Amino acid sequence: MRRYSVFAIAREALRYHTGWERAWRAPEPKKKYDAIIVGAGGHGLATAYYLGKNFGITNVAIIEKGWLGGGNTGRNTTIIRSNYLQDPSAAIYEKARSLYETMSQDLNYNVMFSPRGLIMLAQTEHEVRGYQRTAHANALQGVATEFISPQQVKELVPIINLEGPRYPVLGGLLQKRGGTARHDAVAWGYARACSDMGMDVIQKCEVTGVRTEGGKVVGVSTTKGDIDCDKLGIVVAGHTSVLAEMAGFRLPIESVALQALVSEPIKPCMDVVVMANTVHGYMSQSDKGEMVIGGGTDAFNNYTQRGSFHHIEETVRALNETFPIISRLKMLRQWGGIVDMTGDRSPIISKTPVDGIFVNCGWGTGGFKAIPGSGWAMAELMAKGHSPLAEEFHMYRFREGKFIDESVAAGVAH
Amino acid sequence: MLTLQCPYCGVDAEETELQGGGEAHLKRFGPGSNDDDFEGYLFLRENQKGIHFERWRHAYGCGKWFLAARHTNTLEVFGTYPAQSTEPPQHIKDAISAKLPGWKWGNFS
Ligand SMILES: Cc1cc2nc3c(=O)[nH]c(=O)nc-3n(C[C@H](O)[C@H](O)[C@H](O)COP(=O)(O)OP(=O)(O)OC[C@H]3O[C@@H](n4cnc5c(N)ncnc54)[C@H](O)[C@@H]3O)c2cc1C
Ligand SMILES: [Zn+2]
Numbered sequence: 001m002r003r004y005s006v007f008a009i010a011r012e013a014l015r016y017h018t019g020w021e022r023a024w025r026a027p028e029p030k031k032k033y034d035a036i037i038v039g040a041g042g043h044g045l046a047t048a049y050y051l052g053k054n055f056g057i058t059n060v061a062i063i064e065k066g067w068l069g070g071g072n073t074g075r076n077t078t079i080i081r082s083n084y085l086q087d088p089s090a091a092i093y094e095k096a097r098s099l100y101e102t103m104s105q106d107l108n109y110n111v112m113f114s115p116r117g118l119i120m121l122a123q124t125e126h127e128v129r130g131y132q133r134t135a136h137a138n139a140l141q142g143v144a145t146e147f148i149s150p151q152q153v154k155e156l157v158p159i160i161n162l163e164g165p166r167y168p169v170l171g172g173l174l175q176k177r178g179g180t181a182r183h184d185a186v187a188w189g190y191a192r193a194c195s196d197m198g199m200d201v202i203q204k205c206e207v208t209g210v211r212t213e214g215g216k217v218v219g220v221s222t223t224k225g226d227i228d229c230d231k232l233g234i235v236v237a238g239h240t241s242v243l244a245e246m247a248g249f250r251l252p253i254e255s256v257a258l259q260a261l262v263s264e265p266i267k268p269c270m271d272v273v274v275m276a277n278t279v280h281g282y283m284s285q286s287d288k289g290e291m292v293i294g295g296g297t298d299a300f301n302n303y304t305q306r307g308s309f310h311h312i313e314e315t316v317r318a319l320n321e322t323f324p325i326i327s328r329l330k331m332l333r334q335w336g337g338i339v340d341m342t343g344d345r346s347p348i349i350s351k352t353p354v355d356g357i358f359v360n361c362g363w364g365t366g367g368f369k370a371i372p373g374s375g376w377a378m379a380e381l382m383a384k385g386h387s388p389l390a391e392e393f394h395m396y397r398f399r400e401g402k403f404i405d406e407s408v409a410a411g412v413a414h
Numbered sequence: 415m416l417t418l419q420c421p422y423c424g425v426d427a428e429e430t431e432l433q434g435g436g437e438a439h440l441k442r443f444g445p446g447s448n449d450d451d452f453e454g455y456l457f458l459r460e461n462q463k464g465i466h467f468e469r470w471r472h473a474y475g476c477g478k479w480f481l482a483a484r485h486t487n488t489l490e491v492f493g494t495y496p497a498q499s500t501e502p503p504q505h506i507k508d509a510i511s512a513k514l515p516g517w518k519w520g521n522f523s
Contacts (some may be wrong), residue, residue: 122508245462250458271477300468300484304486308429
């Protein structure tokens with residue numbers, strides 16, 4: 001693989017950009033792999049990447065029914081933060097956030113990580129207490145966050161209206177090294193690095209069956225024929241239940257639509273990410289100038305990658321009071337993705353009842369921020385059989401009552 | 415927008431009038447039941463890409479709970495029926511079979 005660098009750009013500029021090579025190969029599947037990952041979203045690709053990088057396992061295929069990054073990874077609003085309440089969450093999300101800091105260098109691919117700072121607004125007394133508690137928990141977990149006053153919020157976000165009649169801003173939980181990254185680039189960067197290690201990223205190939213013998217996985221059936229493997233990682237977000245059914249087990253997951261939208265581009269006016277969980281909306285400004293807006297999930301099981309329009313309206317209406325300047329903005333695009341929700345709003349990274357099958361899912365509305373940490377843990381689990389980071393995220397925690405309850409910290413979808 | 419006919423008041427209710435209530439026909443397992451049943455009742459839900467039976471409340475209408483059969487990938491509604499039903503009515507099952515031959519959901523098919 002030829003490295004990207006300023007010299008490469010100069011060289012190519014002098015020869016009309018004819019020398020760029022393809023970022024990744026487009027191979028046909030082999031008969032057999034040591035490990036197959038189903039789903040070329042961020043989590044699947046990161047899993048494959050760390051299998052190779054940390055454990056030297058490179059006879060790996062990543063199988064994707066659509067195009068890589070075309071699932072939730074390419075549909076999300078790219079908020080990155082690690083200000084969670086529970087210790088296992090703080091550990092894996094902060095691992096992920098710290099890996100984002102050096103991801104561009106690590107992958108030799110500009111993922112445009114922008115630790116511009118992130119504020120979660122406290123707009124009720126209850127939220128004030130909740131976020132103060134989170135700030136204390138984060139201090140003990142080694143995650144840098146602080147609770148700031150309304151005046152400090154105003155300094156960071158001049159366009160905010162502190163005195164909303166219904167929900168005045170009473171303070172905020174600030175994570176200075178939270179922010180955003182370019183979602184496609186994360187998928188593309190990992191894919192390029194995986195391909196470079198000799199792994200096969202196979203697109204437009206749907207897994208239609210999981211083959212087992214004597215309680216152990218032996219391979220998958222796909223639209224490009226049967227492919228064998230010793231280990232199988234299921235990393236398909238909203239389609240987790242469909243794959244689990246093929247493999248013969250159930251998971252505590254429901255699939256629902258989550259939507260987002262962007263406005264027409266405007267001049268730079270907000271250089272932090274702001275989340276308003278009480279009114280259910282959040283907003284950041286993209287490098288192109290668009291205001292990127294998201295809110296809550298739709299209310300019913302859905303696989304259509306489309307959501308209900310009134311939810312979009314509710315989200316924008318909710319943000320209007322806190323950000324009066326958006327009331328005249330035209331909205332450009334709106335889209336949806338199918339997110340995989342668990343009961344405690346925490347993910348599942350786990351062995352399964354079938355020997356050799358591992359599952360990574362349940363990231364729901366907030367898994368983009370976790371991609372590198374999740375891949376790191378999932379690779380370790382698949383390679384070694386256990387991973388400290390994934391320890392508590394196993395699928396049996398529900399029946400054991402060992403929830404990792406983040407429904408408070410993740411009051412809004414992001 | 416999703417539209418469901420309320421089987422009580424007969425109104426074609428738009429989604430904004432309704433409140434979703436999750437999976438229908440759940441059988442309750444209380445204290446004293448075994449771990450598998452208890453886990454299934456509390457946490458494991460049908461989540462098919464295909465047919466789904468679910469609870470809805472005509473929240474901004476007559477206020478009643480009812481049940482609906484819906485396709486999760488086309489959003490086609492096969493019918494709605496009263497919340498007291500312990501099983502989907504035959505005509506709804508037939509309508510589903512016409513579109514999804516061999517369908518299976520929980521104990522129903
Ligand atoms: C609108 C929206 C906004 C969001 N905002 C944020 C945010 O701001 N911050 C944040 O951290 N998270 C956010 N999220 C959540 C985040 O996008 C997801 O948690 C994350 O991208 C999941 O990544 P993944 O790799 O697990 O899944 P995906 O990216 O969905 O990848 C799964 C892949 O599996 C493939 N697949 C499925 N079935 C099969 C099959 N049978 N065979 C082969 N391939 C298959 C799919 O095509 C898909 O490409 C948002 C999500 C949405 C929808
Ligand atoms: Zn009614």
